[in-house]
Amino acid sequence: MLADVVSWIAIVAGGAFCVVGTLGMVRMPDFYTRMHAASIADTAGAGLMLFGLLLQAGFSLIAVKLVMIGLLIFFTSPTATHALAKAARARGVQPLLAPEEDPSKR
């Protein structure tokens, strides 16, 4: 009973975090702040939702698969975000809110 309540709260909160993160992706002013907003959906949203599903699954193979999905997101999402930011910076995408940078000093 208590596990049910906790898992429902976690699933709904995870969905809310996903919506907030992607809403930030639409509303934020430049690329790097959009990337910051998108990371919310990858960490809090995915983590809470998988935790809620894990409580529903109990001790079984399903729980192992859910943990594998969580570990996959946990390791690949920062990697992809890092590579994306580095590629965007190498291609000269400037942060909108930062002071202007001298390109010769990069």
Added chain:
Amino acid sequence: MFAAGALALLVALALALARAILGPTVFDRLQAANTVGTVAMLMLAVIGFLTGRPEFLDLALVYGLLNVVGTIAVLKFFRYGDLGEPGEPADEAGRRP
């Protein structure tokens, strides 16, 4: 309750898709594609629970693996111009910029 989570994930998918359509640079679109991939993984997991068919979790795992490989491959393409060769020569220490 799984239905509420699935609905929230659908809204998140729609918003990420809006950014993929609006995005001024290619990196915005790539970030949106990455987010769509993550949310689609969660969506597959939730649908598996919603319909009582946990086999969908295997689909979510495979989707996640393909998603990260696709993102890194496209990024490498846009950074170096091709996928096979290093775009810039390595220095003496073997590092690439």
